Amino acid sequence: MTAAASAPALVDQLKGGLDAPICLTWELTYACNLECVHCLSSSGRRDPHELSTAEAKAVLDELHDLQVFYINIGGGEPMIRRDFFELVEYSIAKGIGVKFSTNGAFIDATKARRLAAMDYLDIQISLDGTDAVTNDAVRGTGSYATAIAAMEHLRDAGFGEFKISVVVTRHNVDQLDRFKALADDYGAQLRITRLRPSGRGAESWHDLHPTQAQQRQIYEWLLAHGDRVLTGDSFFHLNALGDGSAGATLQGLNLCGAGRVVCLIDPVGDVYACPFVIHDEFKAGSVRDPGGFARIWTGSELFTELREPESAGACTSCGSYDACQGGCMAAKFFVGIPLDGPDPECVGGHGEDAMLTADGATLPRPMMDHSKPARVPVQLTRR
Protein backbone atom coordinates (compact mmCIF):
# COMPACT_ATOMS: atom_id res chain seq x y z
CA MET A 1 0.00 0.00 0.00
CA THR A 2 1.35 3.41 -0.85
CA ALA A 3 1.86 6.54 1.15
CA ALA A 4 -1.10 8.01 -0.73
CA ALA A 5 -3.22 6.45 2.02
CA SER A 6 -2.09 8.88 4.68
CA ALA A 7 -4.71 11.65 4.42
CA PRO A 8 -6.95 11.64 7.50
CA ALA A 9 -10.09 12.04 5.42
CA LEU A 10 -9.23 8.87 3.56
CA VAL A 11 -8.67 6.89 6.75
CA ASP A 12 -12.13 7.96 7.86
CA GLN A 13 -13.50 6.84 4.52
CA LEU A 14 -11.83 3.47 4.90
CA LYS A 15 -13.25 3.08 8.39
CA GLY A 16 -16.67 3.43 6.81
CA GLY A 17 -15.89 0.48 4.56
CA LEU A 18 -15.22 0.02 0.87
CA ASP A 19 -17.56 -1.27 -1.84
CA ALA A 20 -15.47 -4.45 -1.93
CA PRO A 21 -12.52 -5.67 0.13
CA ILE A 22 -8.97 -4.72 -0.83
CA CYS A 23 -7.45 -7.55 1.09
CA LEU A 24 -9.48 -10.72 0.98
CA THR A 25 -8.01 -13.86 2.49
CA TRP A 26 -9.38 -17.18 1.37
CA GLU A 27 -8.32 -20.25 3.29
CA LEU A 28 -8.88 -23.03 0.74
CA THR A 29 -8.64 -25.99 3.12
CA TYR A 30 -8.18 -26.87 6.75
CA ALA A 31 -5.96 -29.77 5.69
CA CYS A 32 -2.27 -29.36 6.40
CA ASN A 33 0.82 -31.52 6.41
CA LEU A 34 2.18 -29.47 9.32
CA GLU A 35 0.87 -28.69 12.79
CA CYS A 36 2.40 -25.30 13.60
CA VAL A 37 1.91 -24.38 17.25
CA HIS A 38 0.68 -20.89 16.34
CA CYS A 39 -1.65 -21.85 13.46
CA LEU A 40 -4.28 -19.11 13.32
CA SER A 41 -6.88 -21.46 11.83
CA SER A 42 -6.11 -24.55 13.98
CA SER A 43 -5.60 -26.48 10.75
CA GLY A 44 -4.68 -30.10 10.32
CA ARG A 45 -7.56 -32.16 8.99
CA ARG A 46 -9.72 -31.41 5.98
CA ASP A 47 -13.31 -30.45 6.75
CA PRO A 48 -15.84 -32.66 4.91
CA HIS A 49 -17.94 -29.59 4.08
CA GLU A 50 -15.22 -27.61 2.30
CA LEU A 51 -16.30 -25.74 -0.84
CA SER A 52 -16.33 -27.86 -3.98
CA THR A 53 -14.47 -26.80 -7.11
CA ALA A 54 -17.71 -25.53 -8.64
CA GLU A 55 -18.62 -23.57 -5.51
CA ALA A 56 -15.14 -22.07 -5.34
CA LYS A 57 -15.36 -21.00 -8.98
CA ALA A 58 -18.74 -19.39 -8.32
CA VAL A 59 -17.14 -17.36 -5.51
CA LEU A 60 -14.39 -16.27 -7.91
CA ASP A 61 -17.05 -15.21 -10.45
CA GLU A 62 -18.60 -13.07 -7.76
CA LEU A 63 -15.28 -11.54 -6.70
CA HIS A 64 -14.63 -10.70 -10.32
CA ASP A 65 -17.97 -8.88 -10.54
CA LEU A 66 -17.04 -6.94 -7.39
CA GLN A 67 -13.70 -6.00 -8.99
CA VAL A 68 -11.60 -7.54 -6.27
CA PHE A 69 -8.09 -7.02 -7.64
CA TYR A 70 -6.36 -9.92 -5.90
CA ILE A 71 -6.94 -12.56 -3.25
CA ASN A 72 -4.67 -14.00 -0.61
CA ILE A 73 -4.98 -17.76 -0.61
CA GLY A 74 -4.00 -19.74 2.44
CA GLY A 75 -5.09 -22.68 4.53
CA GLY A 76 -4.17 -25.13 5.94
CA GLU A 77 -1.83 -25.91 3.12
CA PRO A 78 -3.66 -24.76 -0.01
CA MET A 79 -1.56 -26.88 -2.39
CA ILE A 80 -3.03 -30.01 -0.78
CA ARG A 81 -6.28 -29.37 -2.66
CA ARG A 82 -6.32 -31.37 -5.87
CA ASP A 83 -7.96 -28.47 -7.70
CA PHE A 84 -5.38 -25.96 -6.43
CA PHE A 85 -3.91 -25.17 -9.85
CA GLU A 86 -7.34 -25.25 -11.48
CA LEU A 87 -8.65 -22.61 -9.06
CA VAL A 88 -5.55 -20.42 -9.25
CA GLU A 89 -5.62 -20.49 -13.04
CA TYR A 90 -9.35 -19.76 -13.08
CA SER A 91 -8.85 -16.77 -10.77
CA ILE A 92 -5.98 -15.31 -12.78
CA ALA A 93 -7.88 -15.77 -16.04
CA LYS A 94 -10.69 -13.72 -14.47
CA GLY A 95 -8.28 -10.88 -13.69
CA ILE A 96 -8.06 -11.65 -9.99
CA GLY A 97 -4.40 -11.82 -9.02
CA VAL A 98 -3.38 -14.51 -6.54
CA LYS A 99 -0.98 -14.40 -3.64
CA PHE A 100 -0.76 -17.69 -1.86
CA SER A 101 0.89 -18.81 1.35
CA THR A 102 2.49 -22.22 1.54
CA ASN A 103 4.91 -24.18 3.66
CA GLY A 104 6.53 -25.29 0.41
CA ALA A 105 6.12 -29.04 0.87
CA PHE A 106 4.41 -29.46 -2.49
CA ILE A 107 6.71 -27.24 -4.56
CA ASP A 108 9.07 -29.56 -6.43
CA ALA A 109 11.06 -28.62 -9.53
CA THR A 110 8.16 -29.34 -11.89
CA LYS A 111 5.58 -27.39 -9.91
CA ALA A 112 8.04 -24.51 -9.49
CA ARG A 113 8.34 -24.25 -13.28
CA ARG A 114 4.57 -24.35 -13.64
CA LEU A 115 4.21 -21.57 -11.05
CA ALA A 116 6.97 -19.52 -12.69
CA ALA A 117 5.10 -19.60 -16.00
CA MET A 118 2.01 -17.91 -14.51
CA ASP A 119 1.34 -14.16 -14.46
CA TYR A 120 -0.21 -12.25 -11.58
CA LEU A 121 0.89 -14.83 -9.07
CA ASP A 122 2.77 -14.20 -5.83
CA ILE A 123 4.01 -16.89 -3.48
CA GLN A 124 4.73 -16.56 0.22
CA ILE A 125 6.85 -19.27 1.77
CA SER A 126 6.30 -19.42 5.51
CA LEU A 127 9.46 -19.55 7.59
CA ASP A 128 9.74 -18.74 11.29
CA GLY A 129 13.47 -19.09 11.87
CA THR A 130 16.71 -18.64 9.95
CA ASP A 131 17.87 -21.99 11.25
CA ALA A 132 16.16 -25.35 11.67
CA VAL A 133 16.22 -25.27 15.47
CA THR A 134 14.34 -21.96 15.72
CA ASN A 135 11.94 -22.67 12.86
CA ASP A 136 11.15 -26.31 13.58
CA ALA A 137 10.33 -25.61 17.25
CA VAL A 138 7.27 -23.73 15.97
CA ARG A 139 6.53 -25.29 12.57
CA GLY A 140 7.55 -28.90 13.16
CA THR A 141 10.48 -31.20 12.50
CA GLY A 142 11.85 -30.95 8.98
CA SER A 143 9.82 -27.87 8.04
CA TYR A 144 12.89 -25.64 7.72
CA ALA A 145 14.52 -27.97 5.20
CA THR A 146 11.21 -28.23 3.32
CA ALA A 147 10.86 -24.46 3.02
CA ILE A 148 14.45 -23.99 1.90
CA ALA A 149 14.06 -26.72 -0.74
CA ALA A 150 10.95 -24.96 -2.10
CA MET A 151 12.83 -21.65 -2.20
CA GLU A 152 15.64 -23.30 -4.15
CA HIS A 153 13.15 -24.75 -6.64
CA LEU A 154 11.52 -21.34 -7.14
CA ARG A 155 14.88 -19.67 -7.63
CA ASP A 156 16.05 -22.36 -10.07
CA ALA A 157 12.79 -22.08 -12.01
CA GLY A 158 13.28 -18.32 -12.38
CA PHE A 159 10.07 -17.50 -10.54
CA GLY A 160 11.40 -14.06 -9.65
CA GLU A 161 10.63 -12.21 -6.47
CA PHE A 162 8.66 -14.52 -4.19
CA LYS A 163 8.08 -13.65 -0.53
CA ILE A 164 9.47 -15.15 2.64
CA SER A 165 6.77 -14.74 5.27
CA VAL A 166 7.78 -14.63 8.91
CA VAL A 167 5.62 -14.51 12.04
CA VAL A 168 7.71 -12.55 14.53
CA THR A 169 8.13 -14.28 17.90
CA ARG A 170 10.35 -13.70 20.89
CA HIS A 171 12.60 -16.48 19.58
CA ASN A 172 13.21 -15.14 16.07
CA VAL A 173 13.08 -11.39 16.65
CA ASP A 174 16.88 -11.26 16.85
CA GLN A 175 17.08 -12.87 13.41
CA LEU A 176 15.40 -10.06 11.46
CA ASP A 177 18.68 -8.99 9.81
CA ARG A 178 19.42 -12.60 8.92
CA PHE A 179 15.92 -13.08 7.47
CA LYS A 180 16.53 -10.03 5.31
CA ALA A 181 19.87 -11.41 4.14
CA LEU A 182 18.29 -14.80 3.43
CA ALA A 183 15.58 -13.15 1.34
CA ASP A 184 18.22 -11.16 -0.56
CA ASP A 185 20.17 -14.37 -1.25
CA TYR A 186 17.14 -15.88 -2.96
CA GLY A 187 16.07 -12.72 -4.78
CA ALA A 188 13.02 -12.76 -2.53
CA GLN A 189 11.21 -10.09 -0.55
CA LEU A 190 10.84 -10.32 3.21
CA ARG A 191 7.41 -10.10 4.81
CA ILE A 192 7.06 -10.03 8.59
CA THR A 193 3.76 -10.15 10.42
CA ARG A 194 2.49 -10.01 13.94
CA LEU A 195 1.74 -13.12 16.02
CA ARG A 196 -1.86 -13.24 17.24
CA PRO A 197 -3.39 -15.44 19.94
CA SER A 198 -5.74 -16.94 17.32
CA GLY A 199 -6.38 -20.63 16.63
CA ARG A 200 -3.68 -22.78 18.22
CA GLY A 201 -1.90 -19.49 18.82
CA ALA A 202 -4.21 -19.01 21.81
CA GLU A 203 -2.25 -21.77 23.57
CA SER A 204 1.23 -20.75 22.47
CA TRP A 205 0.91 -16.96 22.42
CA HIS A 206 2.04 -16.37 26.01
CA ASP A 207 5.27 -18.28 25.32
CA LEU A 208 5.91 -16.91 21.85
CA HIS A 209 4.83 -13.28 21.66
CA PRO A 210 7.60 -10.65 21.74
CA THR A 211 8.44 -9.00 25.06
CA GLN A 212 7.96 -5.27 25.64
CA ALA A 213 11.65 -4.65 24.91
CA GLN A 214 11.37 -6.68 21.73
CA GLN A 215 8.31 -4.66 20.60
CA ARG A 216 10.56 -1.60 20.51
CA GLN A 217 13.19 -3.62 18.69
CA ILE A 218 10.64 -4.53 15.97
CA TYR A 219 9.47 -0.93 15.72
CA GLU A 220 12.99 0.42 15.32
CA TRP A 221 13.91 -2.27 12.84
CA LEU A 222 10.85 -1.45 10.75
CA LEU A 223 11.58 2.28 10.82
CA ALA A 224 15.04 1.48 9.45
CA HIS A 225 14.03 -1.18 6.91
CA GLY A 226 10.28 -0.77 6.42
CA ASP A 227 10.52 0.57 2.88
CA ARG A 228 11.84 -2.77 1.63
CA VAL A 229 9.92 -5.13 3.91
CA LEU A 230 6.23 -6.04 3.74
CA THR A 231 4.19 -6.21 6.96
CA GLY A 232 0.55 -6.54 5.92
CA ASP A 233 0.29 -3.31 7.94
CA SER A 234 0.04 -5.60 10.99
CA PHE A 235 2.29 -3.72 13.43
CA PHE A 236 0.34 -0.47 13.60
CA HIS A 237 -0.04 -0.80 17.40
CA LEU A 238 3.71 -0.01 17.59
CA ASN A 239 3.08 3.52 16.29
CA ALA A 240 2.36 4.50 19.90
CA LEU A 241 6.16 4.33 20.38
CA GLY A 242 6.59 7.29 18.03
CA ASP A 243 5.81 10.97 18.42
CA GLY A 244 3.27 10.97 15.59
CA SER A 245 5.68 12.53 13.10
CA ALA A 246 5.97 10.96 9.65
CA GLY A 247 9.52 9.78 10.32
CA ALA A 248 8.41 7.93 13.44
CA THR A 249 5.32 6.30 11.90
CA LEU A 250 5.32 2.87 10.28
CA GLN A 251 4.30 2.70 6.64
CA GLY A 252 0.85 1.51 5.66
CA LEU A 253 -2.71 1.82 6.81
CA ASN A 254 -2.90 2.68 10.47
CA LEU A 255 -6.19 1.08 11.34
CA CYS A 256 -7.93 -2.23 11.97
CA GLY A 257 -9.27 -3.22 8.58
CA ALA A 258 -11.57 -5.98 9.81
CA GLY A 259 -14.86 -5.88 7.86
CA ARG A 260 -13.80 -2.55 6.35
CA VAL A 261 -11.05 -3.38 3.87
CA VAL A 262 -10.27 -6.93 5.00
CA CYS A 263 -12.17 -10.18 5.46
CA LEU A 264 -11.75 -13.94 5.44
CA ILE A 265 -13.54 -16.70 3.56
CA ASP A 266 -12.82 -19.96 5.37
CA PRO A 267 -12.66 -23.42 3.70
CA VAL A 268 -16.36 -24.17 4.30
CA GLY A 269 -17.38 -20.77 2.89
CA ASP A 270 -18.01 -18.93 6.14
CA VAL A 271 -17.10 -15.25 6.02
CA TYR A 272 -15.30 -13.70 9.00
CA ALA A 273 -14.27 -10.11 9.65
CA CYS A 274 -10.56 -10.99 9.44
CA PRO A 275 -8.32 -14.05 9.19
CA PHE A 276 -7.49 -13.89 12.89
CA VAL A 277 -11.02 -14.12 14.29
CA ILE A 278 -12.37 -17.53 13.31
CA HIS A 279 -15.08 -17.41 15.96
CA ASP A 280 -18.90 -17.24 15.77
CA GLU A 281 -18.85 -13.73 17.21
CA PHE A 282 -17.08 -12.47 14.08
CA LYS A 283 -18.87 -14.64 11.52
CA ALA A 284 -20.92 -12.52 9.12
CA GLY A 285 -22.46 -15.33 7.05
CA SER A 286 -21.63 -17.91 4.41
CA VAL A 287 -20.94 -17.58 0.70
CA ARG A 288 -23.50 -20.41 0.40
CA ASP A 289 -26.26 -18.13 1.76
CA PRO A 290 -28.64 -16.43 -0.70
CA GLY A 291 -26.97 -13.31 -2.07
CA GLY A 292 -23.54 -14.86 -1.61
CA PHE A 293 -20.45 -12.94 -0.66
CA ALA A 294 -21.62 -9.56 -1.96
CA ARG A 295 -24.63 -9.51 0.31
CA ILE A 296 -22.47 -10.27 3.34
CA TRP A 297 -19.91 -7.61 2.47
CA THR A 298 -22.45 -4.87 1.86
CA GLY A 299 -25.31 -5.83 4.15
CA SER A 300 -24.33 -8.05 7.06
CA GLU A 301 -25.11 -6.76 10.51
CA LEU A 302 -21.61 -7.53 11.76
CA PHE A 303 -19.75 -5.70 9.01
CA THR A 304 -22.09 -2.72 9.26
CA GLU A 305 -21.38 -2.55 12.98
CA LEU A 306 -17.61 -2.78 12.46
CA ARG A 307 -17.82 0.23 10.13
CA GLU A 308 -19.44 2.42 12.77
CA PRO A 309 -17.10 4.89 14.50
CA GLU A 310 -15.60 2.98 17.43
CA SER A 311 -15.31 4.27 20.97
CA ALA A 312 -11.84 4.56 22.41
CA GLY A 313 -13.18 2.93 25.57
CA ALA A 314 -10.53 2.38 28.21
CA CYS A 315 -8.01 4.11 25.94
CA THR A 316 -9.91 7.44 25.85
CA SER A 317 -7.53 9.17 28.22
CA CYS A 318 -4.37 7.84 26.55
CA GLY A 319 -2.50 10.34 24.37
CA SER A 320 -1.37 7.58 22.01
CA TYR A 321 -4.81 6.45 20.83
CA ASP A 322 -4.57 8.33 17.54
CA ALA A 323 -1.25 6.63 16.87
CA CYS A 324 -2.21 3.03 17.72
CA GLN A 325 -6.00 3.09 17.22
CA GLY A 326 -6.37 0.75 20.18
CA GLY A 327 -4.54 -2.02 18.34
CA CYS A 328 -5.74 -5.39 17.09
CA MET A 329 -9.29 -6.60 17.72
CA ALA A 330 -8.39 -10.28 17.37
CA ALA A 331 -5.50 -10.03 19.81
CA LYS A 332 -7.77 -8.47 22.43
CA PHE A 333 -10.61 -10.91 21.90
CA PHE A 334 -8.70 -14.13 22.46
CA VAL A 335 -6.95 -12.94 25.61
CA GLY A 336 -10.23 -11.77 27.15
CA ILE A 337 -9.74 -8.00 26.84
CA PRO A 338 -12.89 -6.03 25.85
CA LEU A 339 -12.79 -4.81 22.25
CA ASP A 340 -12.66 -1.19 23.42
CA GLY A 341 -9.82 -2.04 25.81
CA PRO A 342 -6.08 -1.86 25.16
CA ASP A 343 -4.18 -4.21 22.89
CA PRO A 344 -2.52 -7.02 24.90
CA GLU A 345 0.82 -5.83 23.50
CA CYS A 346 0.06 -2.15 24.19
CA VAL A 347 3.48 -0.51 24.29
CA GLY A 348 2.32 1.57 27.26
CA GLY A 349 1.89 -1.62 29.27
CA HIS A 350 -1.88 -1.21 29.66
CA GLY A 351 -2.57 -4.55 27.97
CA GLU A 352 -0.78 -6.54 30.65
CA ASP A 353 -2.93 -4.95 33.34
CA ALA A 354 -6.07 -5.62 31.31
CA MET A 355 -5.14 -9.29 30.87
CA LEU A 356 -4.71 -9.68 34.63
CA THR A 357 -8.33 -8.71 35.15
CA ALA A 358 -9.61 -10.99 32.36
CA ASP A 359 -11.37 -14.09 33.66
CA GLY A 360 -9.38 -17.08 32.43
CA ALA A 361 -12.35 -19.41 32.81
CA THR A 362 -14.50 -17.50 30.34
CA LEU A 363 -11.87 -16.86 27.68
CA PRO A 364 -13.36 -17.34 24.19
CA ARG A 365 -12.15 -20.60 22.73
CA PRO A 366 -11.07 -20.72 19.10
CA MET A 367 -13.77 -22.44 17.02
CA MET A 368 -13.47 -24.66 13.97
CA ASP A 369 -10.61 -26.67 15.46
CA HIS A 370 -9.26 -29.06 12.80
CA SER A 371 -6.13 -30.03 14.71
CA LYS A 372 -5.04 -33.59 14.18
CA PRO A 373 -5.79 -35.87 17.14
CA ALA A 374 -2.84 -36.53 19.42
CA ARG A 375 -1.11 -39.71 18.42
CA VAL A 376 -1.76 -42.55 20.83
CA PRO A 377 1.02 -45.13 20.80
CA VAL A 378 -0.30 -48.46 19.60
CA GLN A 379 -0.04 -51.22 22.15
CA LEU A 380 1.48 -54.28 20.55
CA THR A 381 0.50 -57.44 22.32
CA ARG A 382 1.42 -61.01 21.59
CA ARG A 383 -1.28 -63.49 21.04
Next chain:
Amino acid sequence: MLDASLDLHPRVALRPEPFGALAYHYETRRLVFLKHPDVVRVIKALAAHDTVADALTACDIDRHRWASFDRALTSLYESEMLHDRCS
Protein backbone atom coordinates in the same frame (compact mmCIF):
# COMPACT_ATOMS: atom_id res chain seq x y z
CA MET B 1 2.59 17.52 -17.44
CA LEU B 2 -0.30 19.73 -18.63
CA ASP B 3 0.86 19.51 -22.26
CA ALA B 4 1.44 15.77 -22.17
CA SER B 5 -0.72 13.26 -23.96
CA LEU B 6 -1.56 10.61 -21.39
CA ASP B 7 -3.74 7.61 -20.79
CA LEU B 8 -4.40 5.06 -18.10
CA HIS B 9 -1.92 2.21 -18.34
CA PRO B 10 -3.63 -0.79 -19.97
CA ARG B 11 -2.77 -2.99 -16.98
CA VAL B 12 -4.43 -0.64 -14.50
CA ALA B 13 -7.97 -1.28 -13.26
CA LEU B 14 -10.15 1.39 -11.65
CA ARG B 15 -12.74 0.44 -9.06
CA PRO B 16 -15.26 3.10 -8.03
CA GLU B 17 -15.42 3.80 -4.28
CA PRO B 18 -17.35 6.34 -2.20
CA PHE B 19 -14.25 8.60 -1.93
CA GLY B 20 -13.27 8.35 -5.60
CA ALA B 21 -11.67 5.15 -6.83
CA LEU B 22 -9.01 2.55 -6.24
CA ALA B 23 -6.45 2.05 -8.98
CA TYR B 24 -4.60 -1.25 -9.11
CA HIS B 25 -1.67 -1.95 -11.40
CA TYR B 26 -1.54 -5.65 -12.21
CA GLU B 27 2.12 -5.58 -13.19
CA THR B 28 3.67 -3.48 -10.44
CA ARG B 29 1.05 -4.71 -7.92
CA ARG B 30 0.68 -1.15 -6.70
CA LEU B 31 -2.58 0.01 -5.22
CA VAL B 32 -3.32 3.73 -5.25
CA PHE B 33 -6.20 5.65 -3.72
CA LEU B 34 -7.71 8.27 -6.00
CA LYS B 35 -9.11 10.48 -3.31
CA HIS B 36 -11.50 12.68 -5.23
CA PRO B 37 -14.21 11.86 -7.78
CA ASP B 38 -12.93 14.72 -9.98
CA VAL B 39 -9.53 13.05 -10.29
CA VAL B 40 -11.29 9.90 -11.47
CA ARG B 41 -13.33 11.88 -14.01
CA VAL B 42 -10.21 13.54 -15.40
CA ILE B 43 -8.32 10.26 -15.67
CA LYS B 44 -11.20 8.70 -17.54
CA ALA B 45 -11.28 11.68 -19.89
CA LEU B 46 -7.55 11.59 -20.72
CA ALA B 47 -7.88 9.15 -23.60
CA ALA B 48 -10.37 11.34 -25.45
CA HIS B 49 -8.24 14.49 -25.34
CA ASP B 50 -4.92 15.50 -26.87
CA THR B 51 -3.46 16.98 -23.70
CA VAL B 52 -4.01 16.92 -19.95
CA ALA B 53 -5.04 20.58 -20.16
CA ASP B 54 -7.74 19.73 -22.70
CA ALA B 55 -9.06 17.01 -20.41
CA LEU B 56 -9.15 19.42 -17.45
CA THR B 57 -11.07 21.94 -19.52
CA ALA B 58 -13.50 19.32 -20.79
CA CYS B 59 -14.12 18.15 -17.21
CA ASP B 60 -14.84 21.73 -16.11
CA ILE B 61 -12.03 21.79 -13.57
CA ASP B 62 -11.55 25.29 -12.20
CA ARG B 63 -8.23 26.90 -13.24
CA HIS B 64 -7.07 27.43 -9.67
CA ARG B 65 -7.15 23.66 -9.11
CA TRP B 66 -5.01 22.83 -12.14
CA ALA B 67 -1.74 22.92 -10.21
CA SER B 68 -2.94 20.31 -7.74
CA PHE B 69 -4.27 18.13 -10.57
CA ASP B 70 -0.90 18.53 -12.29
CA ARG B 71 0.83 17.24 -9.15
CA ALA B 72 -1.59 14.32 -8.74
CA LEU B 73 -1.28 13.24 -12.37
CA THR B 74 2.52 13.59 -12.31
CA SER B 75 2.68 11.32 -9.29
CA LEU B 76 0.44 8.77 -11.06
CA TYR B 77 2.65 9.01 -14.13
CA GLU B 78 5.77 8.40 -12.06
CA SER B 79 4.22 5.31 -10.51
CA GLU B 80 3.31 4.09 -14.02
CA MET B 81 -0.43 4.23 -13.40
CA LEU B 82 -0.57 6.64 -16.37
CA HIS B 83 1.58 6.33 -19.45
CA ASP B 84 2.38 8.30 -22.59
CA ARG B 85 -0.17 7.76 -25.28
CA CYS B 86 1.19 6.88 -28.69
CA SER B 87 -0.98 8.53 -31.28
